[in-house]
Amino acid sequence: MELPVDTLHHVRKTIQEHSMLSDGDHVLIGLSGGPDSVCLAVILDKLREDFNLSLSAVYVDHSLRPDEVEKELKFCEGLCKKLRIHFHVRKIEVNMHAGGNHINLQEAARELRHAVFEEVSRTINACRIALGHNADDQAETVLMRLFRGSGRKGLTGIPPVRNIEVRVKGSESRINKNMLIIRPLIDIERSEIEKFLSINARLIPLDSQLPYMVDTSNLREDYFRNWIRLSLMDKIRGKNPALVRDICRTARILRDEEAYLELIVTKTLMRLISRKSESSIELFLSPLEKIEIPILRRVLRRAIDATSGLRGITFEHIEDIINLLKKGRAGDSIDLPKDVRVVREYSILKITSDKPPVLSEYDMQPPCEITLKESSLILKASFEEKGGDPGDGRSSVLLDSGLIKFPLMVRARAAGDFFYPVGFGKKKKLQDFFVDEKIPREERDRTPILISGNDIIWIAGYRADERFRVTEKTEHILRIEIIRL
Numbered sequence: 001m002e003l004p005v006d007t008l009h010h011v012r013k014t015i016q017e018h019s020m021l022s023d024g025d026h027v028l029i030g031l032s033g034g035p036d037s038v039c040l041a042v043i044l045d046k047l048r049e050d051f052n053l054s055l056s057a058v059y060v061d062h063s064l065r066p067d068e069v070e071k072e073l074k075f076c077e078g079l080c081k082k083l084r085i086h087f088h089v090r091k092i093e094v095n096m097h098a099g100g101n102h103i104n105l106q107e108a109a110r111e112l113r114h115a116v117f118e119e120v121s122r123t124i125n126a127c128r129i130a131l132g133h134n135a136d137d138q139a140e141t142v143l144m145r146l147f148r149g150s151g152r153k154g155l156t157g158i159p160p161v162r163n164i165e166v167r168v169k170g171s172e173s174r175i176n177k178n179m180l181i182i183r184p185l186i187d188i189e190r191s192e193i194e195k196f197l198s199i200n201a202r203l204i205p206l207d208s209q210l211p212y213m214v215d216t217s218n219l220r221e222d223y224f225r226n227w228i229r230l231s232l233m234d235k236i237r238g239k240n241p242a243l244v245r246d247i248c249r250t251a252r253i254l255r256d257e258e259a260y261l262e263l264i265v266t267k268t269l270m271r272l273i274s275r276k277s278e279s280s281i282e283l284f285l286s287p288l289e290k291i292e293i294p295i296l297r298r299v300l301r302r303a304i305d306a307t308s309g310l311r312g313i314t315f316e317h318i319e320d321i322i323n324l325l326k327k328g329r330a331g332d333s334i335d336l337p338k339d340v341r342v343v344r345e346y347s348i349l350k351i352t353s354d355k356p357p358v359l360s361e362y363d364m365q366p367p368c369e370i371t372l373k374e375s376s377l378i379l380k381a382s383f384e385e386k387g388g389d390p391g392d393g394r395s396s397v398l399l400d401s402g403l404i405k406f407p408l409m410v411r412a413r414a415a416g417d418f419f420y421p422v423g424f425g426k427k428k429k430l431q432d433f434f435v436d437e438k439i440p441r442e443e444r445d446r447t448p449i450l451i452s453g454n455d456i457i458w459i460a461g462y463r464a465d466e467r468f469r470v471t472e473k474t475e476h477i478l479r480i481e482i483i484r485l
Contacts, residue, residue, distance in 0.1 A: 007043075007188065007192060007196050008043065008046060010187060010188060010192075011043050011047075011184050011185065011187075011188065012047070013187075014160065014184055014185075014186060014187045014188075015047075015182075015184050017160075018160045018161045018182070019161070020128070020160070020161055020180070020182040020184060021047075021051045021053070021128065021182070022051070023051055023052050024051075024052050024053075024054075025051060025052075025053055025054070025127055025128050026053070026054040026055075026056070026124065026125060026126040026127055026128070027044060027053055027054070027055055027056070027126060027127075027128040027129075027130050027182075028056050028057070028058060028117065028120055028121050028124065028126040028128065028129050028130065029041050029044060029055065029056070029057040029058070029085070029130045030057075030058060030060070030113070030117060030129065030130065030131045030132065031057040031058065031059050031076050031079075031080070031087075032059065032060070032072065032076075032132075032213070032215065033059070033072040033075045033076045033079075033212060033213035033215075034132070034212055034213060034214070034215055034218075035190070035193050035194055035197055035211075035212040036132030036133070036134050036137075036185060036190075036193060037131075037132040038079065038197060038211070038212045039132065039185065039188075039193045039196060039197060040130055040131075040132040040184060040185055041055075041057060041079060041080070041083060041085060042083065042200070043184065043185075044130060044184070045083045045084075045085065054126075055083075055084075055085045055086070056085060056086040056087075056088065056120075056124050056126060057076070057080050057085050057086070057087055057088065058087075058088040058089070058090060058116065058117065058120045059072065059073055059076045059077075059087070059088070059089050059090075060089075060090050060091075060092060060112075060113050060116050061073070061089065061090070061091040061092070062092055062094045062109055062112075062113075063091060063092065063093050063094060063095065064094055064095070064105070064109075064217070065215070065216065065217065068213075068215070068216065071213065072213045073089065075212075075213050086124070088120050088124075090116045090119075090120065092109075092112040092113065092115075092116060093112075094108050094109045094112060095108075097111065097112055106223070106225075117129045117181075118164065118179070121179060126179075127179055127180070128179070128180050128181075128182050129179065129180070129181045129182070130182050130183075130184060131181060131182070131183050132183075132185055133158050133183045133185065133186055134185045134186065134188050134189065134190055134193060135185075135186065135187055135188055135189045135190070135244050135245070135248050136189055136190040136229070136233070136244055137158060137186075138157045138158050138186060138244075138247070138248050138251060139157075139233070139243065139244045139247040139248060139251075140225055140228050140229050140233065141157045141158050141225075142155055142157045142247050142248075142250070142251050143228055143232070143233075143247070144224060144225055144228055145157075149315065151297075151315065152254055152257070152258060152261075153258055153298075155250075155251065155254050156251055156254045156255040156258050157248075157251035157254075157255075158183065158186065159183075159255070160182070160183050160186045160187075161180055161181070161182055161183070162180070162181045163179070163180055163181075164179050164180075164181060187248070189244050189245075197211040197212055198211065261295075261298065262298070264295065265295065265298045265299055265302055266302075268291065268295060268299055269283075269299055269302055269303065271287065272284050272287060272288055272299065274348050276306070278307075279307055279352060279353045279354050280307055280350065280351065280352035280353070280354050281303050281306055281307055281350075281351050281352070282348045282349070282350045282351075283299075283303060283348060283349045283350075283351075284347065284348060285325075285344070285345070285346075285347050285348055285349055286347070288325065288349055289325055289326070293322065296322060296325075297318050297322070300318050300321050300322070300351075301313065301318060303351050304336070304340065304351055307340065307351055307352060307353050313336060313337065317336050317337075320334050321334065321342050321349075324342060324344050324349075325344065325349065328344040329344070330344060330345055330346045330438055330440060331343075331344070331345070331435075331438070331439075331440050331441040331442075332344050332441075333441060333442075338353065339353055339355070340352070340353050341353075341356075343440065343441070343442050345440045345442070346438060346440070350442070356442055356445060356446070357374040357375075357445070357446050358374065358412050358445045358446065359372060359374045359375060359410075359411060359412035359445065359446045359447070359448060360374060360411075360412075361409060361410070361411045362409070362410040362411070363407045363408070363409060363410075364379065364381060364407055364408040364409070364410055364450070365406060365407040365408075366381035366382060366383060366401075366406070366408075366478060366480075367381060367382045367383060368380075368381055369381075370410065371485075372410065372446075372448055374446045375446045375447070375448055376484065376485045377448075377460075377482050377483060377484050377485055378482070378483040378485065379410065379448065379450075379460065379480060379481070379482065379483075380480070380481045380482075380483060381408075381478060381479070381480045381481075382478075382479050383401060383476065383477065383478060383479075384477050384479055385477065386470075386474070386477060388477070388479070390470075391479065391481075393422060393463060393464055394461055394462060394463075394482075395461065395481065395482045396479065396480070396481045396482070397458055397464045397479070397480055397481075398469075398470045398477050398478070398479055399457055399458065399464065399468045399469065399470065399477070399478045399479075399480065400468055400469065400470050400471065400474040400476070400477070400478075401476040401477060401478035402474065402475055402476050403452075403467070403468050404452045404457060404468060404478060405452045405453040406452075408450055408451060408452055408457070409450070409451040410448050410449070410450055410451070410460075411448075411449055411451060412445050412446065412447070412448075412449065413430055413431075413434075413444060413445065413447065413449055414449075417429070417430035417431075417449065417456065418430060418456075419433075419455070419456035419459070419465045420465050420466040420467055421433060421463045421464075421465070421466065422463055422464050422465070422466050422469055423466075424466070425466070430449075430456070430459070433459070433462075433463070434447075437462055437463075439462070447459065447460065447461065447462070448460035448461070450480070452468070455467070455468075458480060460480075460482060461482060
């Protein structure tokens, strides 16, 4: 099959510029039967010997167009047989996934399709997933994101190469294997692709009048992207025939600048992290508050992405976090999509998808030790004689055991709780005490409250109740200590 020299040269240049292929790569092609994926399959076959490639392809039935699937499947199978490409088929349920996750059909299809690509790649041990996005797709994406209010990062468009991390089961453990999604046609305009296919139509096995299949859903202008493609782009081309080339150049410039800014963000974030896990990240508050807004937005998005991913996170959410930073008080928090919470504590900003633990109820019959797993501490209770270390009232406290009803109960706070804080002289609501003591809201449901009968005797780690303190009349003493795990 002969390719126009300019097309092949153009694609080869893109592959080399972005290091898409290496010698001996096994490439999985996303093949729909449309012009882009057909062109991609033919070009990769042409480059097979140059890069010593192994080629496979997968057709994905989205369960949306049952009247068209049979013809597409037959076409793709015939093409792969002609080009000696191993052929795979998978079926996904897009409607079900969209309804179950409250997302639109396009997003649901994309998620499931990419999951299929990764699954097949693992099965056949492919290290590259080649997709047929072209320069027109790039221009349409940039315009669509512009109309939806995207920032600089969104206007970089579709990345020519994207690294994905795939979990691969090994014989003894699970390991991470790096895989690349590549788009060799990203610099080729749709008109050039269709011209190439027209020239080579006699060499492509098909039963239709065109050298590719037509997805009728792409002809409906009720989809936003389709309206841009079918209506808006043609009108703008009337004023600027180089529209696609110019938009793609802008996206390329923004990608280069974005890469530089992301490097700055990485260095900035490394200095800010106090603690990090797979589901939570804590950032030092003082330096965070001094960062200029353009970099701060990026730092926050990166921090959220590290804990839960960015799906559903909008510009308004980032602005809400900045407002929490600038105007919030310790203990204030906001909720984000996917059960992510952002908490402003006294010295850190915490972004977490963990559910805050609530202390369970425990019985305590001294002398004893009990482990409070939700609070990550041990309470140790013992009886002793007068004259011992009085303790600090926070990590260790002495109480008049003659006034206490046993067994004690250890629990979380409850609505209506009150006590008589030592040194305060009068009754105080527990909620007011937590606020005055600046106890972060994240900690309040796991702060141990020790109960005798119906009375609070000690807020573990903070203050005892005046009614149970040791006096000259005390005969028996109970000591309770906190041991941090």
